[in-house]
Amino acid sequence: MNPTIVTGGAGFIGSALVRALLATGVERVTVIDNLLSGKLENLDEVRDRVDFRHADIRDYSAIAPLIKNAGRVFHLAAIPSVPRSITEPVPSHESNIDGTFNVLRAASESRAGRVVYAASSSAYGDTEVLPKTESMAPNPKSPYALQKLVGEYYASVFAQCYGLETVSLRFFNVFGPRQDPSSPYSGVLSLFMKHLLARTAPTIFGDGEQSRDFTYVEDVAALCIKASLAPAATVSGKVYNAGNGGRFTLNETWRALCAIEGVKIQPLFAEPRAGDVRHSQADIAAAVRDLGHAPQFTFEDGLRRTLDWYRANA
Numbered sequence: 001m002n003p004t005i006v007t008g009g010a011g012f013i014g015s016a017l018v019r020a021l022l023a024t025g026v027e028r029v030t031v032i033d034n035l036l037s038g039k040l041e042n043l044d045e046v047r048d049r050v051d052f053r054h055a056d057i058r059d060y061s062a063i064a065p066l067i068k069n070a071g072r073v074f075h076l077a078a079i080p081s082v083p084r085s086i087t088e089p090v091p092s093h094e095s096n097i098d099g100t101f102n103v104l105r106a107a108s109e110s111r112a113g114r115v116v117y118a119a120s121s122s123a124y125g126d127t128e129v130l131p132k133t134e135s136m137a138p139n140p141k142s143p144y145a146l147q148k149l150v151g152e153y154y155a156s157v158f159a160q161c162y163g164l165e166t167v168s169l170r171f172f173n174v175f176g177p178r179q180d181p182s183s184p185y186s187g188v189l190s191l192f193m194k195h196l197l198a199r200t201a202p203t204i205f206g207d208g209e210q211s212r213d214f215t216y217v218e219d220v221a222a223l224c225i226k227a228s229l230a231p232a233a234t235v236s237g238k239v240y241n242a243g244n245g246g247r248f249t250l251n252e253t254w255r256a257l258c259a260i261e262g263v264k265i266q267p268l269f270a271e272p273r274a275g276d277v278r279h280s281q282a283d284i285a286a287a288v289r290d291l292g293h294a295p296q297f298t299f300e301d302g303l304r305r306t307l308d309w310y311r312a313n314a
């Protein structure tokens with residue numbers, strides 16, 4: 001038996017990936033998660049088909065035996081958030097760089113199958129041209145962006161030096177059900193949804209004209225699976241954008257949400273955030289060509305589905 005591993009599988013993106021894997025015929029999935037930001041309840045619907053291992057990727061000796069003989073490893077465990085990496089650089093460095101090294105090392109030393117790594121669109125920083133293509137030089141603006149980029153480089157180097165199959169996917173602002181709005185570091189859409197349903201004003205950092213390629217979580221989960229199955233000769237060691245391909249400003253997004261709910265709430269505005277990227281949009285041509293990426297959800301579909309989930313689960 002070669003287990004399928006999802007690190008960070010109790011998180012909002014990881015648990016969507018676990019559900020997608022089980023829906024596509026995988027019988028069981030092993031989840032490695034330290035439950036720092038992940039939650040067991042994210043796996044409630046699939047608990048009988050999940051082998052949950054409470055372990056921290058910073059602890060090599062704890063995770064190496066779990067990754068041994070894995071068929072595929074989806075490495076999503078991380079401490080996300082640009083501002084968090086600025087205020088708390090040590091834990092995010094240790095999880096995002098040391099933890100990623102540990103996962104790659106464990107996979108490589110036990111001759112595991114392919115590692116799909118959750119990289120980040122933040123690696124691009126501010127570029128003169130949009131959309132952002134994988135051939136552009138990275139320009140990280142925050143510890144988080146740099147840490148995620150180092151993980152990509154490590155994945156590529158493990159492919160070159162040790163023959164480990166790896167694919168890095170640069171996730172672009174993923175949103176959807178189960179994204180936790182309870183922290184100041186939460187993703188902006190989860191915070192927008194929370195405020196919308198409470199009929200309170202969200203805070204927008206800066207003028208709200210910054211834009212993001214908001215990508216629905218199920219599209220990202222589907223792409224992770226495709227990346228794990230694409231021909232190694234084409235994809236191994238490479239980096240691909242995992243975005244939707246669109247771009248919406250925060251002001252537009254808040255207005256769209258208010259329109260869906262039929263309310264008018266003026267947001268509050270605060271100082272721009274350190275390390276913030278101004279505009280973000282993925283060129284998805286390479287992922288479409290090599291991985292068969294085919295986003296199924298428009299931004300509005302995603303917003304409506306997500307809002308429905310928060311309404312039912314708040």
Ligand code: UD2
Nearest residue numbers: 080081120121122171172173187188203204205273277280
């Ligand atoms: C970055 C990455 C993303 C992913 C994520 C993980 C970019 C472009 N994207 O997302 O791919 O790796 O990190 O954490 O680098 N904001 C508000 N009000 C709030 C919260 C946020 O205005 O209450 C703004 C924030 O200043 C930013 C935008 O909303 O301009 C998105 O912020 P975010 O924290 O949701 O995600 P971001 O873009 O840092």
